[in-house]
Amino acid sequence: MFQMIEVIGVSKEGFSQAVDQAVSDVAKTKKNIHFFEVTEQRGCVHEGKIKEFQVKVKVAFIE
Template sequence: MGGSMFQMIEVVGVSEKGFSEAVKFAIEELIAQGKKVHFFEVIQQRGAVRENKFKEFQVTIKVAFEM
């Protein structure tokens, strides 16, 4: 009988380019830390505007990785 077990954490990725890049940055940082990421879920997207220009894109994600 086999199975799998994952730990889920919530992180926020930030990018000046867009939402997709913010997600990618967050996942790549976890992988660089040695996490074996299996899947993620986008929880929230938001952005900041300064002087009528997009300043940054923020994405809150739940990430599951192998324990």
């Protein structure tokens, strides 16, 4: 059975890279990740520049 885990990935470069980071992090503890779904895209700004792209991602794995 697939289980969904919701996490937040971050990157200085962009949204795709933030998802990549989220999946990599989940992969450290969950071995059978199959797919992901982006549920939110945000980010934080410092002195007028984007400091961090943030994505909320649901990652599906089989336990």
